[in-house]
Amino acid sequence: MRLTALDAASSMATAQPEGGSISRSTRILCTLGGTAVVAALVAWYVVGYAISLPPTVPQASAAGVTNITVQTVASYGRAPHPDWVSYLVKNEQGQWVHSTIWKVPAHSLVRVTVYQYDGDSGLRNPFLGQPRGIVGGTMTVNGKPLHVLDPDDASHTFTIPDLGVSVPLEGVADDAPNQCAVTPCTMAQAHNTIVFEFKTGKPGLHRWQCFVPCAAGWIYGFGGPMQTVGWMDGFLKVV
Amino acid sequence: MIWIVLAIVADVLVVFLVDPHMPPGRFTKAASNQTEINNLLALIMTPIGVGVLTFLVYALVCFRQPPGPLQDGPPIRGHRRLQTGWVGLTTAIVLVLAILGTAELIETPNSRAGAGAGGGQGPTPISSPAGNPLQVQVIAQQWQFTYRFPQYGGVETFSLALPVGRTVEFHVTSIDVIHSFWAYQLGVKADAVPGADNIAFATPRKPGLFEIRCAELCGLWHGYMYSRGHVLPAAGWRRWIARVQKANAPATHYLPKYAKAYYPAPTQRGG
Numbered sequence: 189m190r191l192t193a194l195d196a197a198s199s200m201a202t203a204q205p206e207g208g209s210i211s212r213s214t215r216i217l218c219t220l221g222g223t224a225v226v227a228a229l230v231a232w233y234v235v236g237y238a239i240s241l242p243p244t245v246p247q248a249s250a251a252g253v254t255n256i257t258v259q260t261v262a263s264y265g266r267a268p269h270p271d272w273v274s275y276l277v278k279n280e281q282g283q284w285v286h287s288t289i290w291k292v293p294a295h296s297l298v299r300v301t302v303y304q305y306d307g308d309s310g311l312r313n314p315f316l317g318q319p320r321g322i323v324g325g326t327m328t329v330n331g332k333p334l335h336v337l338d339p340d341d342a343s344h345t346f347t348i349p350d351l352g353v354s355v356p357l358e359g360v361a362d363d364a365p366n367q368c369a370v371t372p373c374t375m376a377q378a379h380n381t382i383v384f385e386f387k388t389g390k391p392g393l394h395r396w397q398c399f400v401p402c403a404a405g406w407i408y409g410f411g412g413p414m415q416t417v418g419w420m421d422g423f424l425k426v427v
Numbered sequence: 428m429i430w431i432v433l434a435i436v437a438d439v440l441v442v443f444l445v446d447p448h449m450p451p452g453r454f455t456k457a458a459s460n461q462t463e464i465n466n467l468l469a470l471i472m473t474p475i476g477v478g479v480l481t482f483l484v485y486a487l488v489c490f491r492q493p494p495g496p497l498q499d500g501p502p503i504r505g506h507r508r509l510q511t512g513w514v515g516l517t518t519a520i521v522l523v524l525a526i527l528g529t530a531e532l533i534e535t536p537n538s539r540a541g542a543g544a545g546g547g548q549g550p551t552p553i554s555s556p557a558g559n560p561l562q563v564q565v566i567a568q569q570w571q572f573t574y575r576f577p578q579y580g581g582v583e584t585f586s587l588a589l590p591v592g593r594t595v596e597f598h599v600t601s602i603d604v605i606h607s608f609w610a611y612q613l614g615v616k617a618d619a620v621p622g623a624d625n626i627a628f629a630t631p632r633k634p635g636l637f638e639i640r641c642a643e644l645c646g647l648w649h650g651y652m653y654s655r656g657h658v659l660p661a662a663g664w665r666r667w668i669a670r671v672q673k674a675n676a677p678a679t680h681y682l683p684k685y686a687k688a689y690y691p692a693p694t695q696r697g698g
Contacts (some may be wrong), residue, residue: 312602313566315573316581318678332600336677349571349651352585395651397570401603410569415647 288422308359321352434474456544459558476536547617547625556598570648607642
């Protein structure tokens with residue numbers, strides 16, 4: 189019978205003495221070591237993700253009303269992403285904090301004041317030009333009531349889909365003088381002041397986001413700050 | 428023989444324990460047809476799965492390495508009857524399923540008997556319903572579905588309500604990235620692609636709630652693209668559409684003319 193190459197290789201393999209194989213203890217050690225490395229990598233990823241989230245900022249309440257004061261800026265101006273568009277929020281001590289995770293009481297009235305320093309980008313979906321889910325169905329822009337915003341004038345939206353809240357934020361004019369360049373922006377710089385109120389329901393965790401693709405430099409404006417909690421996305425913790 | 432007995436037992440268990448809970452249920456005719464096909468698939472694949480596991484156990488028991496030095500096993504020769512039977516059986520199964528799927532796909536989606544597949548059929552469906560279906564445009568965006576009703580002044584809404592007993596013609600599209608509109612209990616699942624009009628049909632049988640999810644990984648809040656739709660009695664639905672037409676009139680004024688698709692033209696900043 190002719191010996192083929194396969195048969196020859198098979199014969200060589202079967203002729204190997206058992207002493208030449210890897211010992212059981214070595215195999216167990218390798219398995220445990222490999223498992224430990226994979227577990228460490230998973231833990232590193234999870235912990236890294238957890239600590240990369242911005243801090244939770246509690247909001248002050250008085251007489252049954254919780255006030256949230258935020259500002260939107262065209263570029264944060266600081267590490268790690270100085271050129272990313274973002275929100276800042278005031279903490280209970282009145283300091284501006286770079287976070288989009290805010291804590292408010294359940295079953296309460298929340299009054300939001302937005303100092304809008306960014307220019308207009310335009311709404312991709314003009315449907316979002318109408319404020320919804322807010323008390324009275326009306327917001328005020330620089331003290332004047334507004335029922336719907338021209339989609340071309342929108343800079344951002346503040347939208348909490350779970351609560352049905354969506355408010356378009358009017359951008360400052362491109363030729364407005366004294367535009368903000370360094371955060372936190374001041375009241376002396378060009379901005380629009382938008383005020384609205386909504387009611388929180390039962391305790392829960394609600395994501396919120398901007399619906400304007402406002403990430404400059406990213407394809408169609410969808411990447412970077414639009415896809416990152418802490419910039420144009422966040423959580424409302426209702427407790 | 429062992430396999431035949433185990434397969435019969437497993438199929439009986441499937442019929443009594445699994446089939447009554449088989450998704451997506453019977454909220455629409457399309458969903459009902461999908462449920463029946465899922466049941467059939469379960470009945471067919473259970474004996475196959477049992478066969479594979481049975482052979483695995485048989486191999487583990489009968490082909491264990493004996494003590495002593497390693498040796499070649501006995502040579503395996505072809506078995507013509509077994510091979511012919513295996514190929515013939517699997518071919519028959521695939522053909523039967525293909526015929527069933529095709530029949531489901533081309534079934535006329537009207538409110539009386541037909542269903543349609545429930546999947547998106549692109550801009551020119553293989554079969555279209557008779558009568559006057561309710562047209563609902565599903566507009567996907569990161570990260571929310573909105574719904575536009577061209578037969579009712581082009582009003583757009585955040586929530587979705589449908590009338591019971593009337594065939595709905597979904598026109599699914601996207602204004603940013605690829606999403607997928609999955610109305611679970613309706614048996615509807617259609618890709619939402621920018622610049623594309625993907626048509627799917629459903630005829631709700633009874634009032635109730637149905638779940639809506641995005642079934643295409645679409646970014647940060649993909650997991651939050653979840654909501655519930657309502658199927659209402661006809662009179663209640665007419666009141667609902669009148670109410671949203673009035674409530675959303677300010678926004679409707681600014682909406683673009685109804686189109687089958689909207690291209691994600693760069694905004695002033697993005698691009």
